[in-house]
Amino acid sequence: MSGSGANHRMLVLGTGFVGRYASERLIEHDDEEDEVGWQVSGTCTSAAKKRELEKIGIDAFIFDATKSKMTDLHTLKHATHLLISIPTIAGIGDPLLFSYEDLRNTLSHGNLRWLCYLSSTSSALDTMVKRKSLSKGQKLRESRQYTARVHVADIYQAIKASFKVPSSGRIYNVVDDDPASRAEVFAFARNLLEHRFPDMAKEFGDVSLPDLASTEKKMHGEKRVSNARLKNELGVRLLYPTYRSGLQSIFDSWSVDNY
Numbered sequence: 593m594s595g596s597g598a599n600h601r602m603l604v605l606g607t608g609f610v611g612r613y614a615s616e617r618l619i620e621h622d623d624e625e626d627e628v629g630w631q632v633s634g635t636c637t638s639a640a641k642k643r644e645l646e647k648i649g650i651d652a653f654i655f656d657a658t659k660s661k662m663t664d665l666h667t668l669k670h671a672t673h674l675l676i677s678i679p680t681i682a683g684i685g686d687p688l689l690f691s692y693e694d695l696r697n698t699l700s701h702g703n704l705r706w707l708c709y710l711s712s713t714s715s716a717l718d719t720m721v722k723r724k725s726l727s728k729g730q731k732l733r734e735s736r737q738y739t740a741r742v743h744v745a746d747i748y749q750a751i752k753a754s755f756k757v758p759s760s761g762r763i764y765n766v767v768d769d770d771p772a773s774r775a776e777v778f779a780f781a782r783n784l785l786e787h788r789f790p791d792m793a794k795e796f797g798d799v800s801l802p803d804l805a806s807t808e809k810k811m812h813g814e815k816r817v818s819n820a821r822l823k824n825e826l827g828v829r830l831l832y833p834t835y836r837s838g839l840q841s842i843f844d845s846w847s848v849d850n851y
C-alpha cells in the first residue's frame with residue numbers, strides 16, 4: 593500500500609548500519625515528494641547505542657529479540673511503516689521468530705501500511721570498507737563468500753521506491769550490476785586504500801586476502817542474483833552500479849581526519 597500522506601511513522605527493528613542510514617535520511621526529510629516528514633523510532637540492544645540514536649533524532653528503544661517482549665514495544669502499534677533489519681543469529685536463525693505471534697497480533701490491530709524485511713545474500717560496500725566498525729553480525733556475514741553486493745545508498749533508494757508500490761509480498765534483490773569475487777573487490781579496495789590512505793593500509797596489514805582466498809575455496813555455489821525486478825518494478829536507477837563506482841565514492845567521501 594502507498595506510504596504517501598501524513599503521519600508517516602517508521603519503526604526500525606534493529607537500527608544498525610542500514611537502519612540508521614535510512615533513519616537519518618528520513619528524519620532529514622530528503623524525500624522531495626514527501627512534504628510531511630517522518631517520525632522515526634528504532635530499536636537497538638544497548639543503552640550506549642540508544643543514546644547515539646537519540647542524538648540523531650530517533651526515538652530509541654532497547655529491544656533484544658531473544659529476551660524482550662514485543663508487547664512492551666508500544667511504539668509498534670503506532671507504526672505506519674516497519675523496517676525489520678535484525679540479522680539472523682547463528683544457531684538460532686531469525687530471533688524475531690520468538691515474537692512472531694505478538695508481532696502479528698500487534699500489527700493486525702495497528703496502523704501498518706508498509707513492511708520491509710531486510711535479508712542478505714550480499715554485502716554492502718561501506719560495510720566491507722569500514723572494517724574497524726563492523727558489528728558482530730556484519731563480521732559473520734563477511735566471513736562467507738558473496739558475489740553480489742550493493743552500496744547502502746542504493747538499498748535506501750529501493751526502500752524509498754517500495755513505499756510507493758502496492759503491497760504484494762514481493763522479494764527484491766537489491767544488488768548492483770557487477771557480481772564479482774570478494775577477493776577481486778578487496779584487491780580493488782586495497783589498491784584505493786594504498787593510494788589514498790597508505791597509513792591505514794599498513795594498519796590493516798595483508799591478512800584479509802589470504803583469508804578470503806581460503807574461504808572462497810571452501811564455498812560451494814554462487815550468490816549471483818538478478819536485480820531486474822528492482823529496476824523494472826521499483827524503477828530504481830542504481831547510483832552505484834558497480835563495486836568500483838561504489839568503492840570509489842566511499843573513498844572520495846572520506847577525509848584523512850576521519851581516520
Ligand SMILES: NC(=O)c1ccc[n+]([C@@H]2O[C@H](COP(=O)([O-])OP(=O)(O)OC[C@H]3O[C@@H](n4cnc5c(N)ncnc54)[C@H](OP(=O)(O)O)[C@@H]3O)[C@@H](O)[C@H]2O)c1
Pocket residue numbers: 605606607608609610611635636637638641655656657658676677678679680687710711712713714715716717719727728729730
Ligand atoms: N550491511 C550489509 O552488508 C547488508 C547488505 C544487504 C542486506 N543486509 C541485511 O540487512 C539487515 C541489517 O544489516 P545491517 O548491516 O544494518 O546490520 P547491523 O549493522 O549488524 O545491525 C543489526 C541491528 O540489529 C540489532 N540486533 C542484533 N541482534 C539483535 C537481537 N538479538 N535482537 C534485537 N536486535 C538485534 C543490532 O543492535 P545494536 O544496534 O544494539 O547492535 C543492530 O541495531 C541484515 O538482515 C542483513 O543481512 C545487510
